[in-house]
Amino acid sequence: MELTCIHHVAYVVEDLDAALPFFTDRVGLEVKVRENLANDGVEALILGVGASAVELIAPTVADNGVARFLASRGPGLHHVAFEVPDIVVAMAELAEAGAELLDEQPRIGLGGHKVAFIHPRSWLGVLTELVEAHE
Amino acid sequence: MELTCIHHVAYVVEDLDAALPFFTDRVGLEVKVRENLANDGVEALILGVGASAVELIAPTVADNGVARFLASRGPGLHHVAFEVPDIVVAMAELAEAGAELLDEQPRIGLGGHKVAFIHPRSWLGVLTELVEAHE
Numbered sequence: 047m048e049l050t051c052i053h054h055v056a057y058v059v060e061d062l063d064a065a066l067p068f069f070t071d072r073v074g075l076e077v078k079v080r081e082n083l084a085n086d087g088v089e090a091l092i093l094g095v096g097a098s099a100v101e102l103i104a105p106t107v108a109d110n111g112v113a114r115f116l117a118s119r120g121p122g123l124h125h126v127a128f129e130v131p132d133i134v135v136a137m138a139e140l141a142e143a144g145a146e147l148l149d150e151q152p153r154i155g156l157g158g159h160k161v162a163f164i165h166p167r168s169w170l171g172v173l174t175e176l177v178e179a180h181e
Numbered sequence: 182m183e184l185t186c187i188h189h190v191a192y193v194v195e196d197l198d199a200a201l202p203f204f205t206d207r208v209g210l211e212v213k214v215r216e217n218l219a220n221d222g223v224e225a226l227i228l229g230v231g232a233s234a235v236e237l238i239a240p241t242v243a244d245n246g247v248a249r250f251l252a253s254r255g256p257g258l259h260h261v262a263f264e265v266p267d268i269v270v271a272m273a274e275l276a277e278a279g280a281e282l283l284d285e286q287p288r289i290g291l292g293g294h295k296v297a298f299i300h301p302r303s304w305l306g307v308l309t310e311l312v313e314a315h316e
Contacts, residue, residue, distance in 0.1 A: 047207070047209050048209055049208060049210065049230045049231070051230060051231035051232065052187045052230055052231070052233040055190065055261050057305040057306070057307065059305060068278065072182070072274070072275070073182060073184060074182050074183055074184070095185075095186060095187055095263065096185050096187070096232075097231075097232065098187040098233065119306070120306055121306040122301075122305065122306035123258050123261070123305075126258070139207070140207070145207075170192040170200065170237075170256045171192070171254070171256040171258070172192065172258045
């Protein structure tokens with residue numbers, strides 16, 4: 047398989063609007079996309095960093111994984127996403143290598159990309175996302 | 182200030198040689214640099230991912246921060262590194278913004294780059310490295 051680049055690094059925060067000024071006004075990043083993903087119970091945004099990005103995620107409900115992450119650990123790294131040219135091929139190769147995939151099929155994530163998640167057990171203790179980028 | 186790209190994402194592992202085959206044979210990444218950093222009590226290597234990289238770090242002594250990280254949390258994300266065009270400027274701007282820097286001066290890191298670390302408290306709970314890349 048092939049990893050093209052680090053697509054983004056995603057952090058959980060309590061409140062997007064509270065976290066944002068440090069990254070926009072101080073670090074100088076720009077918001078590229080901001081979406082309320084009601085089905086996932088999160089609000090998320092993408093800050094461009096060259097060809098990669100920083101993603102900030104905040105829970106909008108009290109009882110999902112992101113809300114529990116925040117309650118138990120506080121703000122921190124949620125996942126690292128790598129871009130792949132063909133997500134179906136990458137998922138098949140990882141499954142064959144014994145990696146535990148959390149999605150059986152690619153699904154549509156933030157920004158309209160095809161995405162799939164890999165269990166932290168199968169990637170050095172870190173939740174890992176594969177992204178086949180949408181043009 | 183300006184962040185040029187995500188320079189690398191670094192994971193702590195127990196043993197570089199045990200962790201490596203998954204990333205080289207299965208994920209298809211190549212080792213670019215491998216160094217024993219005796220002063221830091223770690224061995225580290227860089228796997229290229231497009232213009233970015235994955236870094237693997239393993240402790241070579243029992244009593245440093247990396248060894249304690251591993252003992253308390255197991256393998257996991259150690260830090261995220263962002264490239265900057267001028268590390269001295271970036272450090273000054275972050276300090277002015279109230280960020281807590283762990284290095285007062287840039288130091289030479291893996292691959293000969295100038296690097297400085299930012300406390301997790303000042304970057305969404307994640308240890309963060311600034312890198313001014315060495316040509």
